[in-house]
Amino acid sequence: MKGTPETIEQFYKHKYDEDLCIEIKKNTGQFGVFRVEDRIRTGTTSPSFIRRNFFKIMLLQGDSIFHYGDKSIPVTGNTLLFFNPHVPYTYEPLSLDSKGIFCVFSNEFLNGNFRLDLLKLPLFTTKDQPVFSIKGDDFSEIKAVFEKIIKEADTDYVYKYELIKHYLCELIYYGMKLKPIEYNTEAVNAAYRITSVFMELLERQFPIELKIQRFEFRLPKTFADQLSIHVNYLNRCIKKQTGRTTTDHIAERLISEAKALLKYTKWDISEISYVLGFEEQSHFTNFFKKYTNVTPGSFRQV
Structure with a gap:
């Protein structure tokens, strides 16, 4: 993987012909929609496990x-x-009869007339992976x-992309409706609100x-200061909502x-240590080994 994520321009250039790339560049947000089976049949799935700087929504029929x-x-x-820019991903179709449709677009595509910042929506900020089994009327x-x-x-x-934006919003909000019940709670309590903001602050980095x-x-106290609450109250809220400690969530995200x-x-491992907030490489090594049972160097060689 390169040090920077694959851009949507690179995605089109690598996967499709030059004429399509030129056409797609004409629309704001570089929206594109494709059938899964077309890519599988032409051998262009090539699972490249890297970060992308764009969003993808996919409806898949088949095993993968x-x-x-x-x-x-x-x-x-x-x-x-x-799929969103926070998490690197790829997939392996297990059979040639897999089919479906997927859309790709940048955040700007919906963050225009709609003022919809996708990275702030629960669907794209939760640590749970947004993968939903769909049946019956929902699928239809x-x-x-x-x-x-x-x-x-x-x-x-002339206004086709404005109409497509509405359809994308429909899919996004449909996905949010499929999230765990806490995202649909009408009377959202203080612990839930604090936990949600904490998760957003954590993921935003x-x-x-x-x-x-x-x-x-x-540190939990740093988050508590940002929220203008006592660290003990933050810890109680996080524990109540998730069953895990604030430190656990921070450590898990750091390890990931x-x-x-x-x-x-x-x-270099020293550079990785620095960007992750460790003053000394040895501190990072001890931290990584505590949670993975291997050193950073050993993990890199696997």
């Missing part, structure tokens, strides 16, 4: 294995999936939206793509980012 970060998720049947409704997107993208209608970036919020940087960049 999706790799999100350091997790592998097998799917079967009809599945709705969302979602597939119909994708088909409308495909049909509209082929028209010459990633991914680390440049050596001049640095993870600063490493450390693994990504060790595997998919050529940065």
